Amino acid sequence: MNSSQMEQTCLIVPREAFYTTQLAVFKLGANGYAVFCWLGFLGIVAASIFPVEKGFGFMVNIQFIEHDGSEHSVEVATGGSVMQAAVTNGVPGIDADCGGSCSCATCHVYVNEQWLGKVGELSPTEEAMLSLSTDRKDNSRLSCQIQVTEELDGLVVTTPEFQF
Numbered sequence: 001m002n003s004s005q006m007e008q009t010c011l012i013v014p015r016e017a018f019y020t021t022q023l024a025v026f027k028l029g030a031n032g033y034a035v036f037c038w039l040g041f042l043g044i045v046a047a048s049i050f051p052v053e054k055g056f057g058f059m060v061n062i063q064f065i066e067h068d069g070s071e072h073s074v075e076v077a078t079g080g081s082v083m084q085a086a087v088t089n090g091v092p093g094i095d096a097d098c099g100g101s102c103s104c105a106t107c108h109v110y111v112n113e114q115w116l117g118k119v120g121e122l123s124p125t126e127e128a129m130l131s132l133s134t135d136r137k138d139n140s141r142l143s144c145q146i147q148v149t150e151e152l153d154g155l156v157v158t159t160p161e162f163q164f
């Protein structure tokens, strides 16, 4: 077999692979999609379920209340941080100067008491940063350290006056 025949043989394999690959997406009610992928040339079926409400990710509502009582209700996808939810929606009082690396404390919030058990534990780094704040309260958190999960749908936090 010369080198020209080798090239032809090698080209046939990916072409066959392409024609035997199938992808099917099924909607599962209002809350998700099932995706099946058939790679015929390898004899593989891959399947996955994506919980979806709007786009790929659950949307949750977070309410930010300013020190003067002004309210900002935002809808964000799960996966980011509460700080990102505020910044991307233009909520005042969250500067996030360090971009979320837990080193500036300009994303300080007070978590509504009923949500304290759902926002996760403070890391030693977050604890250290908060200990430098004179306006720290028992429900203080750095919003960049709170991950937005489905359980936080309806979360209420207040932004401290000193961040305005």
Ligand code: FES
Pocket: 083, 095, 096, 097, 098, 099, 100, 101, 102, 103, 104, 105, 106, 107, 142, 143, 144, 145
């Ligand atoms: S954004 Fe800097 S500590 Fe949260």
